[in-house]
Amino acid sequence: MNVFRHPARFVLLGVVLAFIVSATSAYAAPVSIGIRGVVNGLNDQAGLLSGKVAPGQVIEGVYTYDNAALPASPSSTQAWYGFSSSPFGMALFINGYHFRTDPANVQFGIQVHNDQGTTPQDEIGVYSSDNIFDIVPASVGSTYMVWVVIDASAALLTDTSLPIGPLDLSLWPVNGLQIQCDDSTHATAYRVMATITETWNAGTADPDTGVTIVYPPGIPPGDTTVTPAEPGHGAPTGFRIVGGGYFDISSTVVIPEGEYVLITIPYDPATVTVAEENLRLFHWKDPGGWEDITVSVDTVNNTITGRADSLSPFAIMEPFDGEPVATPASSPWSLVLSAGLGLGAVLAIRQRMRGGGVR
Numbered sequence: 001m002n003v004f005r006h007p008a009r010f011v012l013l014g015v016v017l018a019f020i021v022s023a024t025s026a027y028a029a030p031v032s033i034g035i036r037g038v039v040n041g042l043n044d045q046a047g048l049l050s051g052k053v054a055p056g057q058v059i060e061g062v063y064t065y066d067n068a069a070l071p072a073s074p075s076s077t078q079a080w081y082g083f084s085s086s087p088f089g090m091a092l093f094i095n096g097y098h099f100r101t102d103p104a105n106v107q108f109g110i111q112v113h114n115d116q117g118t119t120p121q122d123e124i125g126v127y128s129s130d131n132i133f134d135i136v137p138a139s140v141g142s143t144y145m146v147w148v149v150i151d152a153s154a155a156l157l158t159d160t161s162l163p164i165g166p167l168d169l170s171l172w173p174v175n176g177l178q179i180q181c182d183d184s185t186h187a188t189a190y191r192v193m194a195t196i197t198e199t200w201n202a203g204t205a206d207p208d209t210g211v212t213i214v215y216p217p218g219i220p221p222g223d224t225t226v227t228p229a230e231p232g233h234g235a236p237t238g239f240r241i242v243g244g245g246y247f248d249i250s251s252t253v254v255i256p257e258g259e260y261v262l263i264t265i266p267y268d269p270a271t272v273t274v275a276e277e278n279l280r281l282f283h284w285k286d287p288g289g290w291e292d293i294t295v296s297v298d299t300v301n302n303t304i305t306g307r308a309d310s311l312s313p314f315a316i317m318e319p320f321d322g323e324p325v326a327t328p329a330s331s332p333w334s335l336v337l338s339a340g341l342g343l344g345a346v347l348a349i350r351q352r353m354r355g356g357g358v359r
Contacts (some may be wrong), residue, residue, distance in 0.1 A: 014078055031067045032167065034202030034214060035147070036060040037177065039094060041193035046183070048135050048190050052242075053094050059177070059194045061092035062202050062214055062262065063126055063147075065110055067164040077116045079160035082109040086301050089126045090145050090181065093295075093307070095193070097134040099145060099179050103298040114157040122157040123150045124167070139184040147196065150174035166201055215253070216264040225250050235317055236290045239280065243271035245316030255310060260293070264305040267316050274318045281306035284313040 039057045042049055064087050071079035083089070089101025089108045101108050107130050113123040125148035133143050149172035151157075156171055168173065179192040202214040213226070229248040235241050245267060255261060269276060276299040282290045283306065293306035304316055 013046060019297070023245075030064050031203045032064045032214060033199055034062050034200045034216065035092075035177075035196050036216075037196035037198075039045050039192060039196045040176075043188065043189070043191040043193075046137050046189040048137060049192070049311065050137060052097055053192055057095050059092060059094045059196075061090065063090040063108075063128075064088050066161075067162060069162060071112075071160065071162070074160055077114055077160070079112045079162070080109055081111070081186055084108075086298060087303075090115075090126065090131075090147075091296070092177075093143060098295060099133050099143075099160070100131060100296060101128045102130060102132045103300045110162060111161045112157070112162065114160050115154045115158075119152075120154040120237070121150055121152045122154050123148060124157075127303050133179075133181055135190070136181060137183045137189045140189075140310075141182040141184045141186055142180075143182070144178070144180045145328070146180075147177040148174075160203075169196075169264050205341070212264040214264075216255075216259045216261070225357075227312075230267045231315065231317075233284055233290070234311060235320075236282070237314070239282075239317040239318060240320040241315045241317050242279070243268060244268055245271070249311045249314060249315045251311045252275075258309075260307050260309050261311070262305060262307055263314065265314065265316060266301075269302050272318055279304055279321055280317050282313070282315045282318075283308045283310075285310070286312070290315075311347055 037059050037061055039053065039055050041055060042053065044050065065083060066080070066088065069081045069083070071081050084106050086101075086106055089103065089106050091098065091100040093099075108128045109126075111123075111125045111127065113121070113125075115121075116123060125146065128144065128145040129146075131143040131145060133140075137142075139140070144229045146223075149167065149169075149314035151172055152174070175196055177194045177196055179194075181189045181191075181332065183189050200216075226247050226249045228244060229246055231241050232248065253296075263281070265281065267279065272279065277297050279294075279297050281293050281294045281304045283293045285291050293304045293308050295307050297304050306314070308314075
């Protein structure tokens, strides 16, 4: 059994900067940090945000990095930890709109400054460029997501080591986030500013199965069991369930009203008969039936992510114009998640063979 412990919380702020991604060494395991805050300002030169994003709306998401990464050309005052491949990167949501690192072109990193500058200060920044945004001009140029915390007293950091867990927000007096989209002429189309109010260790992908469930912070203790199963509900008209793509989820965890979990499930491309970007993740709701909850499809790492307000059966489906067909599940493992009170979640993943082996 692999157990991933999720301690306290974490946060950061934003200034848009261009940067060069450098390769990392010493791969360990992805660590995902959940973030949540409030939009506090807009600069909407191109008029693209009207009716979509507004001050006062909640911004939430997650970023993933390798806590054993080695820095590129570090010094005593600064270090850059760059990542150039998925699953590393950042994903943010505002009012149902998605802003995320491009999994096929990852340009993501964390920068640490210790006693940096003429007037020394400490700073930690998370950066992602050349991203995929739901809101873009007709001719899009560069895109940035930036999140930085600053301590002007330079009293919080003693070196440029990569943070390996959540930071204490109350200790970092400067805190904010920025999303920026430029058009192809390098003019700024829009900029979204936000203050991050809480972060938490949100989830860790199991290296054996690749399944991740990211809970919001402060979920009371409980267990969630995710088991591949024979489809218990037929696919809706126009779709069919891909092989190994049906998961029956039961849970003692209660997701508070208005909260969501992010669920990322791997798929076997050999079972997919359409272009992978057309896959959809459905969630069965009783009453109501199937609901499309797809957030994104990562065709590089063969995973699909959805956002759900409850836990029950989930199915990966592909468009199909014949009679709905459900092919049997094939992955012989189960996943148990224990949500930790106030300190995030304890993710325990149990691999067990059920005859025939893992496919």
